[in-house]
Amino acid sequence: MSAKQESRAVYLERFEADRAAWTEALPEWLMEKKRAAAEVFAGAGFPDPRHEEWKYTNVRPIARKVFQPAGEAGTRVAPPDLLEWSLGELDLIDLVFVNGRFAPELSSVGDLPGDVQVRELGEALREMPERLENRLGEIATFEHSSFAAFNTAFVEQGAFIDVPAETKVDKPVRLLFVSTAEPEPVVCHPRVFVSAGMGAMVEVIEQYVGQPEAANFTNAVTEIDVADNARVEHYRIQRESHRGYHVAGVHVNQGRGSQFASHNINLGGRLARADINTRLGAEDAHAFLNGLFMPTGRQHMDTHTRIHHAAPHTTSEEVYRGVLSGHGRGVFKGRVLVAQDAQKIEAHQSNDNLLLSRDAEVDTKPELEIYADDVVCSHGATVGQLDEDALYYLQTRAINPELAQDLLTFAFADEVVARIPLKPVREQLEQGIVGRLPDNEKLKEFV
Amino acid sequence: MATNQEEMEQLVEREYKHGFVTDIEEDTLPPGLNEDIVREISRRKEEPEFMLEWRLQAFRQWQEMTEPTWAHVSHPPIDFQSISYYSAPKSPEQLKEEAPESLDEVDPKLLETYERLGIPLHEQEKLAGVAVDAVFDSVSVATTYKDRLAEQGIIFCSFSEAVHDHPELVKRYLGTVVPPADNFFAALNSAVFSDGSFVYIPKGVKCPMELSTYFRINAANTGQFERTLIVAEEGASVSYLEGCTAPMRKENQLHAAVVELVALDDAEIKYSTVQNWYPGNDIGEGGVYNFVTKRGECRGDRSKITWTQVETGSAITWKYPSCVLRGNDSRGEFYSVAVGNNYQQIDSGTKMIHLGKNTHSTIISKGISAGHAENAYRGLVRVEKGAEGARNFTQCDSLLMGDQCGAHTFPYMEVKNPTAKVEHEATTSKVGEDQIFYCQQRGISEEDAVNMIVNGFCKEVFGELPMEFAVEAQALLEISLEGSVG
Numbered sequence: 029m030s031a032k033q034e035s036r037a038v039y040l041e042r043f044e045a046d047r048a049a050w051t052e053a054l055p056e057w058l059m060e061k062k063r064a065a066a067e068v069f070a071g072a073g074f075p076d077p078r079h080e081e082w083k084y085t086n087v088r089p090i091a092r093k094v095f096q097p098a099g100e101a102g103t104r105v106a107p108p109d110l111l112e113w114s115l116g117e118l119d120l121i122d123l124v125f126v127n128g129r130f131a132p133e134l135s136s137v138g139d140l141p142g143d144v145q146v147r148e149l150g151e152a153l154r155e156m157p158e159r160l161e162n163r164l165g166e167i168a169t170f171e172h173s174s175f176a177a178f179n180t181a182f183v184e185q186g187a188f189i190d191v192p193a194e195t196k197v198d199k200p201v202r203l204l205f206v207s208t209a210e211p212e213p214v215v216c217h218p219r220v221f222v223s224a225g226m227g228a229m230v231e232v233i234e235q236y237v238g239q240p241e242a243a244n245f246t247n248a249v250t251e252i253d254v255a256d257n258a259r260v261e262h263y264r265i266q267r268e269s270h271r272g273y274h275v276a277g278v279h280v281n282q283g284r285g286s287q288f289a290s291h292n293i294n295l296g297g298r299l300a301r302a303d304i305n306t307r308l309g310a311e312d313a314h315a316f317l318n319g320l321f322m323p324t325g326r327q328h329m330d331t332h333t334r335i336h337h338a339a340p341h342t343t344s345e346e347v348y349r350g351v352l353s354g355h356g357r358g359v360f361k362g363r364v365l366v367a368q369d370a371q372k373i374e375a376h377q378s379n380d381n382l383l384l385s386r387d388a389e390v391d392t393k394p395e396l397e398i399y400a401d402d403v404v405c406s407h408g409a410t411v412g413q414l415d416e417d418a419l420y421y422l423q424t425r426a427i428n429p430e431l432a433q434d435l436l437t438f439a440f441a442d443e444v445v446a447r448i449p450l451k452p453v454r455e456q457l458e459q460g461i462v463g464r465l466p467d468n469e470k471l472k473e474f475v
Numbered sequence: 476m477a478t479n480q481e482e483m484e485q486l487v488e489r490e491y492k493h494g495f496v497t498d499i500e501e502d503t504l505p506p507g508l509n510e511d512i513v514r515e516i517s518r519r520k521e522e523p524e525f526m527l528e529w530r531l532q533a534f535r536q537w538q539e540m541t542e543p544t545w546a547h548v549s550h551p552p553i554d555f556q557s558i559s560y561y562s563a564p565k566s567p568e569q570l571k572e573e574a575p576e577s578l579d580e581v582d583p584k585l586l587e588t589y590e591r592l593g594i595p596l597h598e599q600e601k602l603a604g605v606a607v608d609a610v611f612d613s614v615s616v617a618t619t620y621k622d623r624l625a626e627q628g629i630i631f632c633s634f635s636e637a638v639h640d641h642p643e644l645v646k647r648y649l650g651t652v653v654p655p656a657d658n659f660f661a662a663l664n665s666a667v668f669s670d671g672s673f674v675y676i677p678k679g680v681k682c683p684m685e686l687s688t689y690f691r692i693n694a695a696n697t698g699q700f701e702r703t704l705i706v707a708e709e710g711a712s713v714s715y716l717e718g719c720t721a722p723m724r725k726e727n728q729l730h731a732a733v734v735e736l737v738a739l740d741d742a743e744i745k746y747s748t749v750q751n752w753y754p755g756n757d758i759g760e761g762g763v764y765n766f767v768t769k770r771g772e773c774r775g776d777r778s779k780i781t782w783t784q785v786e787t788g789s790a791i792t793w794k795y796p797s798c799v800l801r802g803n804d805s806r807g808e809f810y811s812v813a814v815g816n817n818y819q820q821i822d823s824g825t826k827m828i829h830l831g832k833n834t835h836s837t838i839i840s841k842g843i844s845a846g847h848a849e850n851a852y853r854g855l856v857r858v859e860k861g862a863e864g865a866r867n868f869t870q871c872d873s874l875l876m877g878d879q880c881g882a883h884t885f886p887y888m889e890v891k892n893p894t895a896k897v898e899h900e901a902t903t904s905k906v907g908e909d910q911i912f913y914c915q916q917r918g919i920s921e922e923d924a925v926n927m928i929v930n931g932f933c934k935e936v937f938g939e940l941p942m943e944f945a946v947e948a949q950a951l952l953e954i955s956l957e958g959s960v961g
Contacts, residue, residue: 080545084889368878368879368881369878371878381890383890383892383893383895384893385893386860386892386893388893389889389890389891390888390889390890391887391888391889391890392888393885393886393887393888394884394886394899394901395883395884395885395886396873396882396883396884396901396903397881397883397884398873398875398881398882398883398903399880399881400875400878401875401876401877401878401880401905402875402878402905403875403903403904403905404902404903404904405902405903405904406900406901406902406903407884407899407900407901408898408899408900408901409886409888409897409898409899410896410897410898410899411858411888411890411895411896411897412895412896412897412898413893413894413896
């Protein structure tokens, strides 16, 4: 048996072993889903690079290992540790997870308006299963994704955010997922379910961080239901350790007149993959996808996005940028799908990449798949270097070449970060980007 | 507007102009494919031993391969055992197993066919200054201007002749750009190819005229598997035109050709195609499956290969004329107009593989979809590690006419060198109502307005075509889109 099949077999055994305990705790409809998902995972296993969706990302480093199940949060992370990952002075509704396990003593929810629910998913499944029935697992289907199936089979904990109609959650909800250094690397399957009722509004920040030596595997799935005229701002800030493995899928369904914005910032991980899929299911829905990936060292970062215009009069805009240095490798695939009869669509997409080193590589694949005729769609992709003229200009102003390069690189990446509406998040990310550039001490004087 | 009203009406009236069957006796092998058939093809063509070996090896490799399924097309499975792999027109001359030496020896029925196709050989010989190597089904029947070309050392002949007369050249270059096991259909072609064209331009020679081949599938149930090899030695240059038509038939016909181009130092090859195979009728019956492998290699420094294509025909098109930019400072260009109407399916594009330093490539692709057609651009730009200073510009635009069709863009960009500059741009839209309105205000009918706009959309590509082809291409475009406006 290959290492790949072996790890799959171990996980499936683990599934069988945990089943009895789950059957006690979880509603029957969820157990049915878990069983079906386990079957899909058993059949498909980990994806192969021969699979078009995985052409440029080989998941062997994940598949050949057997990750241990994560233990309870315990005291691995103490409250002072949280400072390192704070989002400045931002007042948050905060749920903290350690290796996928909820850490109530680190979390603070505070008072919530009306019937707004922000709570740990496992708890919600026990206490109010009816609010998740026919909802959980309906947007993030797993038939065609092994990782989503793997997550669904092992769903236990995560976040449940339910905002009733015409309600605005005025504080952002942050979900902080901390990956800790373990003697035996562990796997966790965080699951996030967000529902914004008609006319509701909520901001959700998923923040993934890792202790420096953490070599765990995080396999996250997020489902977001944006009802008519609702608005969701979704952040994914991925700063796992340089040894961490991270696979995530964000699945969104949008109603009439709804707005969904995604800010997907990837700085961490040894091997990281994110799929962001949104379906504009009714007229006047708008999606904005904003993203940055900055692999360096031996990092591999892959983002796949899919914007499905399923209804007429829907619009989307997508901006993704990559900065690649060291032996870093970046992959971007952006697919825009316009369904038949979905007329009066406007969809624009761009992906620009900056290659800064000899050993870096970028593979980009913007796709348009259009079955309607009355549309205005465009995409553009570029791969290049810093502008020689701009570098020269800065040097004539007595800025040394290294610093000039850093300044321009920062400005390139900041195109994406500057679009983030929450100022503390933006500032924290800008600092994070500066910190990754070689001449960062001097650069700080400028930005 | 290039054509006036009268001409326009004529164009409208004819449906598929080239859809007639020439009634002549054919010398055809029974359907099916096995080693014996491969041997028989080779025997009938009296090929030297090395060719037979080459075919057999390709055939064995083909047997190991499976048909690719990744293209954005769908069709019922092809039964490769129901196709006849060899068909040659029988005439007294051919019975003697010799190609005719002059036009007088050619079967008049064949000549009539060509005339109806609009390429009267007599006239072309005298007036057009185009040398035509005409391929009727599988065997080359007439080659003109050969003598004049021979004076300069240029070889322009059918592939069979090349195998007999210039085996050393064939041996040296055949399969070096598209190896027999390159892909499923290339392997099939390598095993059973019946004929095609061979062009060799010696060192420093600029070919004084445009070389041209008209291919035509005639016999029912025969696959057309031609093979073209063009070699331009150091400092040589050539412009080659290829036109294709096929008669109207209910059943689907398979066409799996291979084209290989080799450009050495400072050489330049321009390869233009107007592909007008039978696209099937308006409910999607019949039509040619066009599964073609075309690839050019800029083997020498400062060499250049240009592909220009106007694709209006075929039920299914599956082809990616590519450039391997191996030589330093070499250039690759791809200009394409692909039109799909009714139930046509097109999955086409190009590959630019940058290996040498300072290599440049340009891709301009214009896709038009009408009716129920599916039109996909699929392209790859790869910059390998050693390709310092590589540069690519890609633009692919799609125009949609009708709400039942699809237009897709699947570009792949793989960059492994930090000095590379790669740009890709794509748009999809329909003909603007305001544009049509503007034309109508000025007394131009809606139909003419659309034609004008479509022609403008394709102008960048038509400009790259040789004059005679540009005119034909414009006319074809109008016929192809007939009935899809409004």
